[in-house]
Amino acid sequence: MTAPGTLERPPLISISLISAAALGYEILLMRLFSIIQWHHFAYMIISLALLGYGASGTFIALARPWLLARFSGVYRINLALFGLSAVACTLAAQQLPLNVEEILWDWHQALYLFAVYLLLALPFLFAANAVALTLTRYRRAIAHVYAVDLLGAGLGSLGIVLLLFLVFPGTALKLLGALGLLASLVAARELHGSHARWQAGPLLAALLLLALPAEWLAPQPSPYKSLNQTLRIGGTRIIEQHSSPLGLVSVVESPQVPLRHAPGLSLHSSAPLPAQLGVFTDADGMTAINHNPQRQALAYLDDLTSALPYYLAEPQRVLVLGAGAGADVQQALNHGVPHIDAVELNPQLIALVREEHAEWAGQLYDHPAVRIHAGEARGFVRRSQETWGLVQIALLDAFGASSSGLHALNESYLYTVEALQDYLARVAPGGYLAISRWIKLPPRDTLKLMATAVRALQASGITAPGERLVLIRGWQTSTLLVKNGVFSADEIARLQAFCRTRAFDTAWFPGMPADLANRVNVFARPWFYQAAAALTGARGAAFIERYKFDIAPATDDRPYFFHFFKWDVLPEILALRGQGGLPLLEAGYLVLMATLLQALVLSLVLILLPLLTLRGDRDGQASMVRPARVVLYFFAIGLAFLFVEIAFIQKFILFLHHPLYAVAIVLTAFLLFAGVGSAWTARRNARPRLVRLATVGAVSGIALFGLLYLLLLDPVFAALMHLPVVIRILVAIALIAPLAFFMGMPFPLGLARIAAERPALVPWAWGINGCASVLSAVLATLLAIQFGFSAVIIAALVLYALAALVMH
Template sequence: MIPRYSIALLSACALGFEILLMRLFSIIQWHHFAYMIISLALLGYGASGTFLSLASKRLLAHFPLAYVANVLLFGLSALACYLAAQQIPFNAQEVLWDARQPWYLLSLYLLLSLPFFFAATAIGLALLRFRQDMSRLYAADLLGAGLGSIGIVLLLFIAFPDLALRLLAAGGILAAALASRELRLPLKLSLLLAGTALLPLLLPASWTTAKLSPYKELSQVLQISGARIIDEHTSPLGLLSVVESPLIPLRHAPGLSLLATSGPPEQLGVFTDGGAMTVINRNQGDPARFAYLDQLSSALPYHLRQAQRVLVLGAGGGSEVLQALYHDVAHIDAVELNPQMVNLLRKDYAAFSGRLYDEKAVEVHINEARGFVAGSAHRYDLIQLAALDSFSAAAGGLYALNESYLYTVEALQTYLDHLADDGLLAITRWVKLPPRDALKLFATAVEALRRSGHPRPEQRLVLIRSWQTSTLLVKNGAFSPAEIQALQDFCEQRAFDPAYYPGMPAAQANRHNQLPQPYFYQAAQALLGDEARAFLADYKFNLTPATDDRPYFYNFFKWDTVGEILDLRGQGGMPLLEWGYLVLVVTLFQALLLSLLLILLPLLLRGRWPTRRQSCAAKQAIGHWRAFGYFLALGLAFLFLEIAFIQKFILFLHHPLYAIAVVLAAFLVFAGLGSRYSQRYADSGKQGKGIRLAVSGLIVLGLVYLMLLGPLFSLLLALPTLAKVAITITLIAPLAFCMGMPFPLGLSLLDSKAPRLLPWAWGVNGCASVLSAVLATLLAIHFGFSTVVLLALALYGAAAFAFGKTS
């Protein structure tokens, strides 16, 4: 009996483990380092190919035991390696100074790659053992992974990440018990293994609790005497920690005017994954306590016109909602993505927040910001996007890898479309030096206004700044002299500086908060003038507006600047480096190096590289280069398509989490079905035909989708979420079905022509998948996701052309 159930369970657990590790390390470290660590750990898949090519004979001789042992080792190491990794004091911020840090990082890679290595070895072994059923086994692998991707999302709704880890480890061990049944090993063994599965659940809870880096925001706040976590909630959207600090108040009011006489009232801090703090203000119905909200740069729009209907995007703990209430707004729509955040204000801390989210004037919507606006029938007097990320994370360029559809040109167009006549869009960001966010937003707004057919954007924009924050206003109409006077008064009363308004004289800039030069004013003038293009080209950071096809607002990196910054590293220059992008490049470089090593290693050790004469001798045989190229291309192309389409569908489903879960699961499940279907081509020896058919199908579909998805999405935007999910699945199904066929058919073909290359193909494919994920992001940053799709289709085409002929 082929062990398809244990393979499916193992794959489900391995994929769940991968996603869970990302969550855990985003809590312990920072997102982008988590990304690097887990990407590299996935090379464990590639390493299994190397290992199998060296040891498959011996392992196959003891197949049932070897297979069960590897499955078991996955389960045990998933837990053990995580526990060991927690003991490694890796501190990303010290990498440049501390010679030990790279070694810590390497140990993390190695430790975390072990579970993936065992999982892949088990699956690879099974594929080798049951060659005639490769497509069926591969289908079980994909179907399991698809279920795993949905399963982990569901699990994270009910279990904290550390409990989820125990459950996955237990699942891995159970898979071993299942495997021993499937392979008819003694019942006693199966029972023993099933008993062992309880082990992870019996460990003390403190062992698996994530230990945060002491430099994360939450750890820092907890250093204050009296500060403590009073509540925690978990979901796939993040771990929310509510912190009270009764002795020394939190006092969160970024950008508060120097002239403000009072600060915020008592606050509770709410951290997401140990960072990105938002606050809940104690509200006892006394509006005077919230006077501080009028002393922030984000209060500007309320001084230009009386808003009746306001939309707050990213409402979080409710500061912007309070700000609107303070300014007597009649109706506030507050949009927040995370339902647990809303629950904090509605249930757990309802009294503390003065039932803010149940106020008559406030209507709360649990929704993704942009999707909400796109689907809204209302027109607003003010749309306020004021949620700030944490400064240190924003300043370090740590979000560079995060796709964000909130700040793209198309997003701003959508917001502008939903403004009432003379309505305002207000966006507040941190002031960084040299300026980055605020200027990129300004450039984005100029582009959005132009695309929306407003020939004179300079009439519709204003930008002001405090010493810490900047607020950009975009108006649906031209700013009037009265409004400009109100802006000047607002700034003067708070020691803020105007950076741009229509007709602003240079002397007005840079008075209260002085920069070496009036950078903001100069940049705004340049971005509105004829030399905008030259300005963007010359500026030392990337300020080119993000678009839906290249949704990397937070990426400010420019290669031209790296050398200069590195020269300045001893002189306080390192903070200028935009880390996120560099981490991506460094990850790719390391993955490339390790992949090469992993692929070459078995060949060097065993001298298995076939000589040219050997290859030529059998004309029918498949040359190693051709096999190498085929599996490399498939490994790259599969994930290119998957990643690019996840991004395309995020824009349709508008909820990043649902989009990722639905698209990923649909891809894996339908690819699994495709793989199963392909068995008939393998059985009849017509693998080449199967490959050609599948690739032709997916190329046609890919091209059609590329052209039609945009218009189709705009047409279907207003449908309810469930209908959109159904449409998503329907659209992905045929594409994924085709994508599931080339890999098992390639293996099957290889088995009939050059079986000794099989483990090697498995390894190459594993390495390529790791490279692919990193490369896809890098390509999308530079060329956009459409290019990633085109490239993937070209890779599939080339692979089919080179390999399909062979049969």
């Protein structure tokens, strides 16, 4: 055993390394499982795997004396095991034939799912063991240990985003594995307690990991994802892949059987489809790069509902939001538009059209009429001072994902009331905003969009929104036009002619007679017309209330355009499950609920288990620190920390205007400054009275800044929106710093007090905090869907106040 004197300094460097690796691994897993499965299942799997943090608390609480007696070895072994298991468990989890969709019929799938949870929880368990053991062993250095844990995590979150720009996810996986082994080597030095052979093992393992062939580690998408479906066709092959934190982009060629991607194409279309290259993001959601080296007009694009605005007017300036592979840009070129601005979020997609396949695409994005902008659509519009005759929002999401509710959990700032107001502000007088959506049965998002447009127009002072809206639909897609002005009789006549020749239906135009509805693409009832008539009239609110799906407009505070689930309807749908009723369920929301329930049950087990051993614990009998208080305190701050973090990430997305950069910067800033806050408590946790004072101070600070931001962020953001991105990033960091600084304090303060009075509870408190963090992420989304992100922040402030009371 190592001499006690050498243990005075905790192994801070290796702690920061393992925390960085573990947070990097968490983000990487999300990336990997979004490629293998679908985003919402990835979310569920990783949430559950993160209970490895909670499990580490339970494990150490149960075996504390034994583990502490062997601290140095156990610590280093856990670091090394993280490195090995991060790679091995990820690979093993991929070998299981998991198909979550089949779980409804096949009980084996539940077993596979559980096995995946267990496998992926292991790396987190090992990483968390290392941190929790160190917190337990170095009771007087808790503030510093927790500080470097947070600092490491902050650097890890930034590091993984940068790394994912440079390498494929499989390579990132082995680098993270090697980082775990490196942490083990560093730990050996920090603890001065190892023989050379101890160091040779991890070194050798790290070298072996790094030597693993990349193809062994590449994620294998489910056979039911559309990329794999397409690759079944003879002659198809992936010709190139690009990876970034925004997604894995695969380009597919199909020389034998044309890909023919033209969703929403009129049944009457006789236009030939050009040869295409398929572009898949995360093995799903195909878009296509059209073969058009001669820059000809592609007539098929005129046989889509989205072509409508070009048949009502001749816009001279068009803005395409979500340009993707360029179909909507080409549509504008078909009509000779002399000035087209196109905005696309993913620079890799732009590069495909502009560089790798420029010749194939006829230099589409370098066409003299086209200006392509890499960036986020909403931010582009908000920062712009120009106006356009047509603002066209393309069908950005794939039908499959959209129709089964897979996007329910995704925040989207593209289709909120405020977003539509932003777009309309940039539409020239007499011009249009055009938004195309998939037709779903029963109708959902088209109606929600209509409701959102009505609300946006009303918010801009328009008293008769129905006069500024038209809605048409084919059997597959719908297009809504919002005009900056009132539709004329001539426009209506052109609209009807456009629909007639293409077998599209008019679902709404000002003054539309009811008997014109539901003629060519017939539903059991004229649902779209009825809904449009109600939404544009006085009965809009009652209609939304009574409709069986949630079609209330999304707002920036509740940015869940894709959430349609209503609890009232659940019994009815469940009763229909055997009769084809299951597709009516919005999968995303139910997966979220399933995640919450599973996490609750497992957390309960993990938290209660250590209580069995605490009965024999004598050292705490005289202490004020009772288990119930420990649970309350650490559960409350565990929930609250992530509530604040998640809610502010969302608020800052609207300011920084890039989901990825906002998440990376906000998360890193939160973790780094919380780390500073934790370190600051180091001298204030010696006596219980000081701890109580510091806790009240920290909670007051959090409440002050939380409330201040709740009131002031929106106007501050609006005032600073025009600043360059670097300045906005600095502003964001400056705003986060004080709040995060205070948020970093309650955990180490509470833990230091426990360590002083009842040390046996330290790992337990760590575990409770770990479980609460998992539940927090899920609860934050559920709360935000129902009540909005402001409510999430208020809930967090209440929880912090509760924690302060418990400490008193």
